[in-house]
Amino acid sequence: MILTPHILVGAAIASQIPNIWGLILAFLSHFVLDFLPHFEYSIKGIQKSEKKQFFRDIVKVELDFCLGMVIFTFVAMDLSPIRVIYGLLGIGAAVLPDGLLFLYYFSGGKWFKKLTEFHYWVHPKRHKIKQKLLLFTIFTQVLVGMLAILVLIL
Numbered sequence: 177m178i179l180t181p182h183i184l185v186g187a188a189i190a191s192q193i194p195n196i197w198g199l200i201l202a203f204l205s206h207f208v209l210d211f212l213p214h215f216e217y218s219i220k221g222i223q224k225s226e227k228k229q230f231f232r233d234i235v236k237v238e239l240d241f242c243l244g245m246v247i248f249t250f251v252a253m254d255l256s257p258i259r260v261i262y263g264l265l266g267i268g269a270a271v272l273p274d275g276l277l278f279l280y281y282f283s284g285g286k287w288f289k290k291l292t293e294f295h296y297w298v299h300p301k302r303h304k305i306k307q308k309l310l311l312f313t314i315f316t317q318v319l320v321g322m323l324a325i326l327v328l329i330l
Contacts, residue, residue: 177214179237179271181317182206183244184324186270187263191255191328194262202266206273209320211298215313241271247321251328263328 186202193201217236221229248267252260273295280292 177209177212177317177320178216179240179274180244180247181209181214181320181324182270182274183241183248183267184321184328185209186266186268187248187252188266188324188327190266190269191259191263192330194258198262199265199269202269203272206270207295207298210295212316212320213309213313214317215310247325248328251325254329 182205185205189202189205190198192198217240219233219237221227221231221233244267248263252263255263273291276288276291277295280288285292
């Protein structure tokens with residue numbers, strides 16, 4: 177799943193459960209969301225450290241991250257300070273698995289090997305997107321994001 181839904185769901189969970197359990201649930205939500213059928217953009221340049229593609233992939237990831245943060249910022253304007261703080265912590269917890277995946281690639285597969293194996297396990301091969309399912313997989317992410325925003329504003 178792209179980062180934006182992870183960001184919004186992590187923020188929604190932790191802002192509604194402002195304690196350590198909310199942060200743990202935000203972290204675990206990453207794997208639950210990745211189990212759903214979803215669209216992902218390629219990050220092969222990061223995975224294989226191909227210089228030419230690496231920077232293009234970093235830009236994709238950063239734009240995705242910024243989109244999630246901009247949406248959270250607009251929603252957070254009406255939240256109490258404690259909910260904003262826990263929302264931000266929840267964002268960190270929810271995207272941490274992908275950050276650790278980046279470190280796994282950076283280390284040449286030496287760091288976080290078991291977590292990476294688990295991360296790939298929740299991405300079953302059946303999630304390989306066929307063109308006719310593309311709209312459905314995009315829809316699941318939009319729906320997840322919209323539900324997270326709804327939870328955030330409650």
